[in-house]
Ligand SMILES: Nc1ncnc2c1ncn2[C@@H]1O[C@H](COP(=O)(O)OP(=O)(O)O)[C@@H](O)[C@H]1O
Protein backbone atom coordinates (compact mmCIF):
# COMPACT_ATOMS: atom_id res chain seq x y z
CA UNK A 1 0.00 0.00 0.00
CA UNK A 2 1.27 3.46 -0.83
CA UNK A 3 2.51 5.87 1.81
CA UNK A 4 -0.34 8.21 0.97
CA UNK A 5 -3.04 5.63 1.61
CA UNK A 6 -1.79 4.84 5.05
CA UNK A 7 -2.10 8.47 6.17
CA UNK A 8 -5.50 9.20 7.56
CA UNK A 9 -7.39 11.66 9.69
CA UNK A 10 -10.75 11.04 11.22
CA UNK A 11 -11.78 14.67 10.97
CA UNK A 12 -10.65 17.92 9.40
CA UNK A 13 -11.70 21.07 11.26
CA UNK A 14 -13.84 23.32 9.08
CA UNK A 15 -14.07 20.84 6.19
CA UNK A 16 -17.83 21.07 6.01
CA UNK A 17 -17.64 24.87 6.01
CA UNK A 18 -15.63 24.61 2.78
CA UNK A 19 -17.96 22.11 1.15
CA UNK A 20 -21.45 23.05 2.41
CA UNK A 21 -22.54 25.62 -0.22
CA UNK A 22 -21.15 23.52 -3.07
CA UNK A 23 -22.73 20.26 -1.87
CA UNK A 24 -26.14 21.95 -1.46
CA UNK A 25 -26.09 22.64 -5.19
CA UNK A 26 -24.45 19.46 -6.37
CA UNK A 27 -25.89 16.66 -4.25
CA UNK A 28 -29.59 17.05 -5.20
CA UNK A 29 -28.60 16.82 -8.89
CA UNK A 30 -27.08 13.35 -8.49
CA UNK A 31 -29.11 10.38 -9.84
CA UNK A 32 -28.54 8.54 -6.56
CA UNK A 33 -29.78 11.35 -4.32
CA UNK A 34 -32.85 9.86 -2.65
CA UNK A 35 -34.40 13.03 -1.20
CA UNK A 36 -35.44 14.66 -4.48
CA UNK A 37 -38.09 17.38 -4.28
CA UNK A 38 -37.14 18.64 -0.80
CA UNK A 39 -34.40 21.25 -0.38
CA UNK A 40 -31.23 20.35 1.50
CA UNK A 41 -31.13 22.59 4.55
CA UNK A 42 -27.69 21.65 5.87
CA UNK A 43 -25.17 18.87 6.40
CA UNK A 44 -23.87 16.88 9.34
CA UNK A 45 -20.54 15.13 9.06
CA UNK A 46 -20.98 11.51 10.12
CA UNK A 47 -17.44 10.46 9.22
CA UNK A 48 -14.44 11.97 7.41
CA UNK A 49 -11.26 10.19 6.37
CA UNK A 50 -8.40 11.76 4.44
CA UNK A 51 -7.29 9.06 1.97
CA UNK A 52 -4.79 11.31 0.15
CA UNK A 53 -3.48 14.45 1.91
CA UNK A 54 -5.41 17.55 0.90
CA UNK A 55 -2.28 19.73 0.97
CA UNK A 56 -0.75 17.71 -1.89
CA UNK A 57 -1.39 18.05 -5.64
CA UNK A 58 -4.27 15.60 -5.39
CA UNK A 59 -6.22 15.26 -2.15
CA UNK A 60 -8.92 12.72 -1.44
CA UNK A 61 -11.57 12.72 1.27
CA UNK A 62 -13.90 9.89 2.09
CA UNK A 63 -16.99 11.44 3.64
CA UNK A 64 -20.19 10.18 5.19
CA UNK A 65 -22.50 13.15 5.23
CA UNK A 66 -26.06 13.45 6.44
CA UNK A 67 -28.04 15.77 4.17
CA UNK A 68 -30.56 17.53 6.41
CA UNK A 69 -33.94 18.02 4.77
CA UNK A 70 -35.98 19.39 7.64
CA UNK A 71 -38.60 18.70 8.86
CA UNK A 72 -37.82 15.06 7.93
CA UNK A 73 -34.50 13.54 9.05
CA UNK A 74 -32.07 13.42 6.12
CA UNK A 75 -30.25 10.45 4.62
CA UNK A 76 -26.56 9.66 5.00
CA UNK A 77 -24.52 9.63 1.77
CA UNK A 78 -21.08 8.31 0.95
CA UNK A 79 -18.96 10.81 -0.99
CA UNK A 80 -15.46 10.60 -2.39
CA UNK A 81 -14.24 14.15 -2.80
CA UNK A 82 -11.14 14.93 -4.82
CA UNK A 83 -9.22 18.15 -4.12
CA UNK A 84 -6.99 19.81 -6.73
CA UNK A 85 -5.68 23.29 -7.61
CA UNK A 86 -7.50 23.07 -10.92
CA UNK A 87 -9.30 20.31 -12.80
CA UNK A 88 -7.81 18.92 -16.00
CA UNK A 89 -10.38 19.14 -18.86
CA UNK A 90 -10.99 15.36 -18.81
CA UNK A 91 -12.40 15.75 -15.28
CA UNK A 92 -14.68 18.70 -16.11
CA UNK A 93 -17.90 16.59 -15.82
CA UNK A 94 -16.86 15.63 -12.28
CA UNK A 95 -16.65 19.23 -11.01
CA UNK A 96 -18.40 19.98 -7.73
CA UNK A 97 -17.10 23.55 -7.44
CA UNK A 98 -14.44 26.05 -6.46
CA UNK A 99 -14.07 26.53 -2.73
CA UNK A 100 -14.28 30.12 -1.42
CA UNK A 101 -14.31 29.55 2.34
CA UNK A 102 -12.84 27.39 5.10
CA UNK A 103 -9.66 25.30 5.03
CA UNK A 104 -9.91 24.35 1.32
CA UNK A 105 -10.24 27.97 0.10
CA UNK A 106 -8.89 28.38 -3.43
CA UNK A 107 -9.02 24.65 -4.23
CA UNK A 108 -11.31 22.83 -6.65
CA UNK A 109 -13.35 19.89 -5.40
CA UNK A 110 -14.81 17.16 -7.58
CA UNK A 111 -16.38 13.71 -7.70
CA UNK A 112 -13.24 11.62 -7.24
CA UNK A 113 -14.56 8.33 -8.65
CA UNK A 114 -14.08 9.79 -12.16
CA UNK A 115 -10.37 10.13 -11.50
CA UNK A 116 -8.19 7.00 -11.91
CA UNK A 117 -5.83 7.75 -9.00
CA UNK A 118 -8.50 7.94 -6.27
CA UNK A 119 -10.17 4.85 -7.74
CA UNK A 120 -6.80 3.05 -7.54
CA UNK A 121 -6.48 4.08 -3.90
CA UNK A 122 -9.66 2.15 -3.07
CA UNK A 123 -8.44 -1.02 -4.81
CA UNK A 124 -5.02 -0.73 -3.17
CA UNK A 125 -6.64 -0.42 0.24
CA UNK A 126 -8.77 -3.51 -0.44
CA UNK A 127 -5.69 -5.43 -1.61
CA UNK A 128 -3.90 -4.44 1.57
CA UNK A 129 -6.92 -5.18 3.82
CA UNK A 130 -6.22 -1.72 5.20
CA UNK A 131 -7.82 0.00 8.14
CA UNK A 132 -7.87 3.75 7.59
CA UNK A 133 -9.51 5.88 10.23
CA UNK A 134 -12.98 4.41 10.71
CA UNK A 135 -12.84 2.56 7.37
CA UNK A 136 -12.19 -1.17 7.12
CA UNK A 137 -11.12 -2.61 3.78
CA UNK A 138 -11.75 -6.35 4.05
CA UNK A 139 -11.61 -9.36 1.76
CA UNK A 140 -13.05 -12.85 1.60
CA UNK A 141 -10.65 -15.45 3.04
CA UNK A 142 -7.69 -16.33 0.84
CA UNK A 143 -8.83 -14.03 -1.96
CA UNK A 144 -5.96 -12.45 -3.85
CA UNK A 145 -6.87 -9.16 -5.48
CA UNK A 146 -4.91 -8.32 -8.60
CA UNK A 147 -2.89 -5.09 -8.51
CA UNK A 148 -2.41 -2.43 -11.17
CA UNK A 149 -5.78 -2.71 -12.94
CA UNK A 150 -6.91 0.38 -14.81
CA UNK A 151 -10.12 1.83 -13.31
CA UNK A 152 -13.06 3.38 -15.13
CA UNK A 153 -16.29 4.66 -13.68
CA UNK A 154 -19.55 3.12 -14.91
CA UNK A 155 -21.54 5.90 -16.56
CA UNK A 156 -24.92 4.14 -16.99
CA UNK A 157 -27.86 5.20 -14.80
CA UNK A 158 -27.44 3.64 -11.37
CA UNK A 159 -28.80 3.97 -7.85
CA UNK A 160 -25.19 3.76 -6.59
CA UNK A 161 -21.83 4.26 -8.35
CA UNK A 162 -19.54 1.56 -9.72
CA UNK A 163 -15.95 1.39 -10.85
CA UNK A 164 -14.71 -1.33 -13.19
CA UNK A 165 -11.05 -2.32 -12.74
CA UNK A 166 -9.50 -3.60 -15.96
CA UNK A 167 -12.61 -5.66 -16.83
CA UNK A 168 -11.64 -7.91 -13.90
CA UNK A 169 -13.53 -6.47 -10.93
CA UNK A 170 -16.41 -4.12 -10.33
CA UNK A 171 -16.58 -2.09 -7.11
CA UNK A 172 -20.03 -0.87 -6.17
CA UNK A 173 -19.75 2.23 -4.02
CA UNK A 174 -23.01 2.50 -2.09
CA UNK A 175 -24.38 6.02 -1.97
CA UNK A 176 -27.26 6.24 0.51
CA UNK A 177 -25.94 4.28 3.46
CA UNK A 178 -27.76 3.04 6.53
CA UNK A 179 -26.37 1.28 9.58
CA UNK A 180 -26.77 -2.48 9.73
CA UNK A 181 -26.15 -5.58 7.67
CA UNK A 182 -26.55 -4.73 3.98
CA UNK A 183 -28.23 -7.50 1.94
CA UNK A 184 -26.19 -6.46 -1.11
CA UNK A 185 -23.17 -7.99 0.62
CA UNK A 186 -24.90 -10.43 2.95
CA UNK A 187 -26.83 -12.38 0.30
CA UNK A 188 -24.18 -12.72 -2.44
CA UNK A 189 -21.68 -13.75 0.25
CA UNK A 190 -24.06 -16.38 1.63
CA UNK A 191 -24.79 -17.62 -1.91
CA UNK A 192 -21.11 -17.76 -2.85
CA UNK A 193 -20.27 -19.68 0.33
CA UNK A 194 -23.15 -22.03 -0.53
CA UNK A 195 -21.51 -22.65 -3.93
CA UNK A 196 -24.32 -21.03 -5.94
CA UNK A 197 -22.86 -20.15 -9.36
CA UNK A 198 -25.62 -17.67 -10.31
CA UNK A 199 -24.16 -14.71 -8.39
CA UNK A 200 -20.79 -12.96 -8.80
CA UNK A 201 -19.05 -13.90 -5.52
CA UNK A 202 -17.97 -10.88 -3.41
CA UNK A 203 -14.17 -10.67 -3.24
CA UNK A 204 -13.82 -7.77 -0.85
CA UNK A 205 -15.80 -4.99 0.76
CA UNK A 206 -15.54 -1.66 2.55
CA UNK A 207 -17.09 -1.24 6.00
CA UNK A 208 -17.23 1.48 8.58
CA UNK A 209 -17.85 1.45 12.31
CA UNK A 210 -19.38 4.70 13.46
CA UNK A 211 -20.70 5.28 16.96
CA UNK A 212 -20.71 1.51 17.40
CA UNK A 213 -22.88 1.01 14.29
CA UNK A 214 -21.66 -1.03 11.30
CA UNK A 215 -22.07 0.32 7.75
CA UNK A 216 -21.39 -1.50 4.46
CA UNK A 217 -19.98 1.06 2.04
CA UNK A 218 -18.86 -0.92 -0.99
CA UNK A 219 -18.59 -4.40 -2.50
CA UNK A 220 -15.94 -5.68 -4.96
CA UNK A 221 -17.02 -8.53 -7.25
CA UNK A 222 -15.69 -10.20 -10.38
CA UNK A 223 -16.76 -8.28 -13.47
CA UNK A 224 -18.78 -10.45 -15.86
CA UNK A 225 -17.03 -9.52 -19.11
CA UNK A 226 -19.13 -8.80 -22.18
CA UNK A 227 -22.36 -9.30 -20.21
CA UNK A 228 -25.69 -7.93 -21.40
CA UNK A 229 -28.49 -7.29 -18.95
CA UNK A 230 -31.84 -8.99 -19.37
CA UNK A 231 -33.69 -5.75 -20.07
CA UNK A 232 -31.42 -4.80 -22.96
CA UNK A 233 -31.54 -8.34 -24.33
CA UNK A 234 -35.33 -8.53 -24.09
CA UNK A 235 -35.77 -5.20 -25.91
CA UNK A 236 -33.30 -6.34 -28.55
CA UNK A 237 -35.27 -9.52 -29.21
CA UNK A 238 -38.55 -7.57 -29.26
CA UNK A 239 -37.09 -5.16 -31.82
CA UNK A 240 -36.27 -8.16 -34.05
CA UNK A 241 -39.80 -9.55 -33.54
CA UNK A 242 -38.27 -12.57 -31.76
CA UNK A 243 -39.64 -14.34 -28.74
CA UNK A 244 -37.62 -14.60 -25.51
CA UNK A 245 -38.95 -17.93 -24.34
CA UNK A 246 -35.66 -19.84 -24.01
CA UNK A 247 -34.06 -16.98 -22.05
CA UNK A 248 -37.14 -16.56 -19.85
CA UNK A 249 -37.01 -20.26 -19.02
CA UNK A 250 -33.28 -19.99 -18.21
CA UNK A 251 -34.03 -17.00 -15.99
CA UNK A 252 -36.71 -19.02 -14.20
CA UNK A 253 -34.15 -21.76 -13.60
CA UNK A 254 -31.55 -19.25 -12.38
CA UNK A 255 -34.06 -17.66 -9.98
CA UNK A 256 -34.94 -21.08 -8.57
CA UNK A 257 -31.24 -21.94 -8.12
CA UNK A 258 -30.74 -18.73 -6.15
CA UNK A 259 -33.87 -19.29 -4.05
CA UNK A 260 -32.91 -22.89 -3.31
CA UNK A 261 -29.42 -21.84 -2.21
CA UNK A 262 -30.76 -18.96 -0.09
CA UNK A 263 -33.19 -21.33 1.63
CA UNK A 264 -30.26 -23.63 2.43
CA UNK A 265 -27.95 -20.86 3.60
CA UNK A 266 -30.29 -18.70 5.68
CA UNK A 267 -33.28 -19.32 7.95
CA UNK A 268 -36.74 -20.03 6.56
CA UNK A 269 -39.97 -19.51 8.48
CA UNK A 270 -43.60 -20.57 8.16
CA UNK A 271 -46.07 -17.75 7.71
CA UNK A 272 -49.33 -18.51 9.48
CA UNK A 273 -52.58 -16.61 9.63
CA UNK A 274 -51.35 -13.65 11.70
CA UNK A 275 -48.24 -13.03 9.63
CA UNK A 276 -50.08 -13.30 6.32
CA UNK A 277 -52.85 -11.00 7.52
CA UNK A 278 -50.14 -8.52 8.52
CA UNK A 279 -48.51 -8.89 5.11
CA UNK A 280 -51.86 -8.32 3.36
CA UNK A 281 -52.60 -5.26 5.46
CA UNK A 282 -49.12 -3.84 4.78
CA UNK A 283 -49.85 -4.29 1.05
CA UNK A 284 -53.20 -2.53 1.49
CA UNK A 285 -51.53 0.33 3.36
CA UNK A 286 -49.00 0.76 0.56
CA UNK A 287 -51.89 0.82 -1.93
CA UNK A 288 -53.74 3.50 0.05
CA UNK A 289 -50.60 5.65 0.33
CA UNK A 290 -49.86 5.15 -3.38
CA UNK A 291 -53.40 6.16 -4.40
CA UNK A 292 -53.02 9.31 -2.34
CA UNK A 293 -49.74 10.14 -4.05
CA UNK A 294 -50.79 9.18 -7.59
CA UNK A 295 -54.40 10.13 -8.43
CA UNK A 296 -54.41 7.95 -11.60
CA UNK A 297 -54.40 4.91 -9.32
CA UNK A 298 -57.58 5.83 -7.44
CA UNK A 299 -60.24 4.31 -9.78
CA UNK A 300 -58.54 0.91 -9.44
CA UNK A 301 -58.11 0.93 -5.68
CA UNK A 302 -61.14 -1.30 -4.83
CA UNK A 303 -60.19 -3.91 -7.47
CA UNK A 304 -56.56 -4.00 -6.33
CA UNK A 305 -57.57 -4.18 -2.69
CA UNK A 306 -59.51 -7.38 -3.46
CA UNK A 307 -56.20 -9.13 -4.27
CA UNK A 308 -54.99 -8.51 -0.71
CA UNK A 309 -58.37 -9.43 0.80
CA UNK A 310 -58.30 -12.75 -1.08
CA UNK A 311 -54.86 -13.47 0.39
CA UNK A 312 -56.00 -12.70 3.95
CA UNK A 313 -59.09 -14.86 3.40
CA UNK A 314 -56.96 -17.82 2.32
CA UNK A 315 -54.80 -17.42 5.44
CA UNK A 316 -57.96 -17.31 7.57
CA UNK A 317 -58.90 -20.71 6.08
CA UNK A 318 -55.65 -22.11 7.50
CA UNK A 319 -53.33 -21.93 4.49
CA UNK A 320 -49.66 -21.36 5.41
CA UNK A 321 -46.65 -20.32 3.32
CA UNK A 322 -42.90 -20.74 3.63
CA UNK A 323 -40.87 -17.55 3.69
CA UNK A 324 -37.14 -17.17 3.12
CA UNK A 325 -34.60 -14.51 2.18
CA UNK A 326 -35.19 -13.33 -1.38
CA UNK A 327 -33.61 -10.90 -3.85
CA UNK A 328 -36.25 -8.29 -3.07
CA UNK A 329 -36.18 -6.18 -6.26
CA UNK A 330 -35.80 -8.70 -9.04
CA UNK A 331 -36.34 -7.47 -12.59
CA UNK A 332 -34.73 -7.97 -15.99
CA UNK A 333 -32.19 -5.22 -15.35
CA UNK A 334 -30.83 -7.18 -12.37
CA UNK A 335 -29.96 -10.21 -14.52
CA UNK A 336 -26.76 -10.36 -16.55
CA UNK A 337 -26.13 -12.86 -19.34
CA UNK A 338 -22.52 -13.71 -20.09
CA UNK A 339 -21.46 -14.25 -23.72
CA UNK A 340 -21.38 -17.98 -22.88
CA UNK A 341 -25.13 -17.80 -22.13
CA UNK A 342 -24.93 -18.05 -18.31
CA UNK A 343 -27.34 -15.93 -16.26
CA UNK A 344 -26.16 -14.06 -13.15
CA UNK A 345 -28.34 -12.23 -10.64
CA UNK A 346 -26.99 -8.97 -9.20
CA UNK A 347 -27.99 -6.10 -6.90
CA UNK A 348 -29.45 -7.76 -3.81
CA UNK A 349 -30.05 -4.42 -2.08
CA UNK A 350 -33.87 -4.82 -2.23
CA UNK A 351 -36.36 -2.02 -2.87
CA UNK A 352 -34.51 1.18 -1.95
CA UNK A 353 -37.64 2.77 -0.44
CA UNK A 354 -37.96 0.04 2.24
CA UNK A 355 -36.11 0.01 5.55
CA UNK A 356 -33.18 -2.35 6.00
CA UNK A 357 -35.20 -4.38 8.52
CA UNK A 358 -38.03 -4.86 6.02
CA UNK A 359 -35.60 -5.73 3.22
CA UNK A 360 -33.96 -8.42 5.37
CA UNK A 361 -37.17 -10.11 6.42
CA UNK A 362 -37.95 -13.59 5.06
CA UNK A 363 -40.51 -13.31 2.27
CA UNK A 364 -42.43 -15.79 0.12
CA UNK A 365 -40.22 -16.46 -2.94
CA UNK A 366 -43.22 -15.50 -5.09
CA UNK A 367 -42.24 -11.88 -4.39
CA UNK A 368 -39.23 -12.18 -6.67
CA UNK A 369 -41.18 -14.17 -9.22
CA UNK A 370 -43.85 -11.47 -9.31
CA UNK A 371 -41.07 -8.90 -9.93
CA UNK A 372 -39.81 -10.81 -12.96
CA UNK A 373 -43.30 -11.39 -14.33
CA UNK A 374 -43.87 -7.64 -14.12
CA UNK A 375 -40.60 -7.07 -15.92
CA UNK A 376 -41.64 -9.13 -18.97
CA UNK A 377 -44.81 -7.05 -19.06
CA UNK A 378 -42.71 -3.86 -18.82
CA UNK A 379 -40.53 -4.90 -21.73
CA UNK A 380 -43.55 -5.78 -23.88
CA UNK A 381 -45.10 -2.38 -23.17
CA UNK A 382 -41.91 -0.36 -23.60
CA UNK A 383 -40.92 -1.49 -27.06
CA UNK A 384 -41.65 0.53 -30.17
CA UNK A 385 -42.28 -2.83 -31.92
CA UNK A 386 -44.80 -4.88 -29.87
CA UNK A 387 -45.02 -8.61 -30.51
CA UNK A 388 -48.46 -10.11 -29.73
CA UNK A 389 -48.38 -12.57 -26.82
CA UNK A 390 -44.68 -11.86 -26.10
CA UNK A 391 -45.07 -11.15 -22.38
CA UNK A 392 -47.49 -14.05 -21.84
CA UNK A 393 -45.11 -16.58 -23.41
CA UNK A 394 -42.17 -15.23 -21.36
CA UNK A 395 -44.17 -15.32 -18.16
CA UNK A 396 -45.24 -18.93 -18.79
CA UNK A 397 -41.69 -20.02 -19.75
CA UNK A 398 -40.22 -18.30 -16.69
CA UNK A 399 -42.65 -20.14 -14.38
CA UNK A 400 -41.90 -23.46 -16.13
CA UNK A 401 -38.15 -22.91 -15.78
CA UNK A 402 -38.60 -22.08 -12.10
CA UNK A 403 -40.66 -25.27 -11.59
CA UNK A 404 -38.02 -27.43 -13.33
CA UNK A 405 -35.43 -26.56 -10.67
CA UNK A 406 -37.50 -25.92 -7.55
CA UNK A 407 -40.23 -28.50 -8.11
CA UNK A 408 -42.89 -25.83 -7.48
CA UNK A 409 -44.70 -24.01 -10.26
CA UNK A 410 -45.52 -20.45 -9.13
CA UNK A 411 -48.80 -20.62 -11.06
CA UNK A 412 -50.14 -23.17 -8.60
CA UNK A 413 -50.43 -20.37 -6.02
CA UNK A 414 -52.49 -17.78 -7.94
CA UNK A 415 -53.84 -15.88 -4.94
CA UNK A 416 -50.42 -15.08 -3.46
CA UNK A 417 -48.97 -14.48 -6.93
CA UNK A 418 -51.71 -11.96 -7.75
CA UNK A 419 -51.22 -10.22 -4.40
CA UNK A 420 -47.44 -9.98 -4.92
CA UNK A 421 -47.81 -8.80 -8.51
CA UNK A 422 -50.38 -6.22 -7.45
CA UNK A 423 -48.12 -4.97 -4.65
CA UNK A 424 -45.22 -4.70 -7.14
CA UNK A 425 -47.31 -2.87 -9.74
CA UNK A 426 -48.43 -0.40 -7.06
CA UNK A 427 -44.77 0.14 -6.07
CA UNK A 428 -43.93 0.71 -9.75
CA UNK A 429 -46.71 3.27 -10.15
CA UNK A 430 -45.17 5.30 -7.31
CA UNK A 431 -41.63 4.74 -8.60
CA UNK A 432 -42.52 5.91 -12.11
CA UNK A 433 -44.60 8.88 -10.92
CA UNK A 434 -41.56 10.01 -8.93
CA UNK A 435 -38.69 9.17 -11.24
CA UNK A 436 -39.95 8.70 -14.81
CA UNK A 437 -43.48 10.10 -15.27
CA UNK A 438 -43.42 9.19 -18.99
CA UNK A 439 -43.34 5.54 -17.99
CA UNK A 440 -46.39 5.69 -15.71
CA UNK A 441 -48.70 4.13 -18.36
CA UNK A 442 -46.66 0.90 -18.18
CA UNK A 443 -47.48 -0.12 -14.58
CA UNK A 444 -50.93 1.49 -14.93
CA UNK A 445 -51.78 -0.94 -17.71
CA UNK A 446 -50.95 -3.80 -15.35
CA UNK A 447 -52.97 -2.14 -12.61
CA UNK A 448 -56.02 -2.16 -14.91
CA UNK A 449 -55.54 -5.87 -15.58
CA UNK A 450 -54.87 -6.80 -11.95
CA UNK A 451 -57.84 -4.77 -10.68
CA UNK A 452 -60.15 -6.86 -12.87
CA UNK A 453 -58.37 -10.16 -12.24
CA UNK A 454 -60.22 -12.69 -10.12
CA UNK A 455 -57.17 -14.75 -9.26
CA UNK A 456 -57.46 -16.88 -12.38
CA UNK A 457 -53.95 -18.25 -13.06
CA UNK A 458 -54.07 -17.45 -16.82
CA UNK A 459 -51.63 -14.53 -17.18
CA UNK A 460 -53.17 -11.62 -19.08
CA UNK A 461 -51.88 -8.35 -20.43
CA UNK A 462 -53.97 -5.41 -21.55
CA UNK A 463 -53.49 -3.57 -24.88
CA UNK A 464 -50.32 -1.52 -25.20
CA UNK A 465 -50.61 1.93 -23.60
CA UNK A 466 -48.86 5.08 -24.77
CA UNK A 467 -45.23 4.02 -25.11
CA UNK A 468 -42.32 5.53 -23.18
CA UNK A 469 -38.89 5.70 -24.77
CA UNK A 470 -36.78 2.83 -23.43
N1 LIG B 1 -20.54 -8.34 -11.63
C1 LIG B 1 -20.85 -7.54 -12.66
N2 LIG B 1 -20.31 -7.75 -13.89
C2 LIG B 1 -20.61 -6.94 -14.94
N3 LIG B 1 -21.40 -5.87 -14.84
C3 LIG B 1 -21.96 -5.61 -13.64
C4 LIG B 1 -21.72 -6.43 -12.49
N4 LIG B 1 -22.40 -5.93 -11.43
C5 LIG B 1 -23.05 -4.84 -11.90
N5 LIG B 1 -22.80 -4.65 -13.23
C6 LIG B 1 -23.29 -3.55 -14.07
O1 LIG B 1 -23.43 -2.39 -13.28
C7 LIG B 1 -24.79 -1.94 -13.29
C8 LIG B 1 -25.17 -1.44 -11.91
O2 LIG B 1 -25.09 -2.48 -10.95
P1 LIG B 1 -26.15 -2.61 -9.78
O3 LIG B 1 -25.64 -3.61 -8.80
O4 LIG B 1 -27.52 -2.86 -10.35
O5 LIG B 1 -26.07 -1.16 -9.15
P2 LIG B 1 -27.17 -0.14 -8.64
O6 LIG B 1 -27.69 -0.68 -7.34
O7 LIG B 1 -26.39 1.10 -8.47
O8 LIG B 1 -28.26 -0.01 -9.70
C9 LIG B 1 -25.61 -3.15 -13.73
O9 LIG B 1 -26.79 -2.80 -14.41
C10 LIG B 1 -24.65 -3.88 -14.64
O10 LIG B 1 -24.74 -3.36 -15.93
Ligand SMILES: O=P(O)(O)O[C@H]1O[C@H](CO)[C@@H](O[C@H]2O[C@H](CO)[C@@H](O)[C@H](O)[C@H]2O)[C@H](O)[C@H]1O
Nearest residue numbers: 159231329331332333351371374375378428431
Ligand atom coordinates in the same frame (compact mmCIF):
# COMPACT_ATOMS: atom_id res chain seq x y z
O1 LIG C 1 -32.53 -1.15 -10.60
P1 LIG C 1 -32.94 -0.46 -9.34
O2 LIG C 1 -32.55 -1.20 -8.11
O3 LIG C 1 -32.54 0.99 -9.28
O4 LIG C 1 -34.58 -0.53 -9.36
C1 LIG C 1 -35.43 0.60 -9.51
O5 LIG C 1 -35.39 1.08 -10.85
C2 LIG C 1 -35.90 0.18 -11.86
C3 LIG C 1 -35.84 0.91 -13.19
O6 LIG C 1 -34.51 1.16 -13.53
C4 LIG C 1 -37.36 -0.21 -11.56
O7 LIG C 1 -37.75 -1.23 -12.49
C5 LIG C 1 -38.90 -1.01 -13.28
O8 LIG C 1 -38.47 -0.67 -14.61
C6 LIG C 1 -37.71 -1.70 -15.26
C7 LIG C 1 -37.41 -1.20 -16.67
O9 LIG C 1 -36.60 -0.06 -16.62
C8 LIG C 1 -38.51 -3.00 -15.34
O10 LIG C 1 -37.72 -4.04 -15.92
C9 LIG C 1 -38.92 -3.43 -13.93
O11 LIG C 1 -39.73 -4.59 -14.02
C10 LIG C 1 -39.71 -2.30 -13.29
O12 LIG C 1 -40.03 -2.64 -11.93
C11 LIG C 1 -37.43 -0.81 -10.17
O13 LIG C 1 -38.80 -1.10 -9.88
C12 LIG C 1 -36.86 0.19 -9.14
O14 LIG C 1 -36.86 -0.39 -7.85
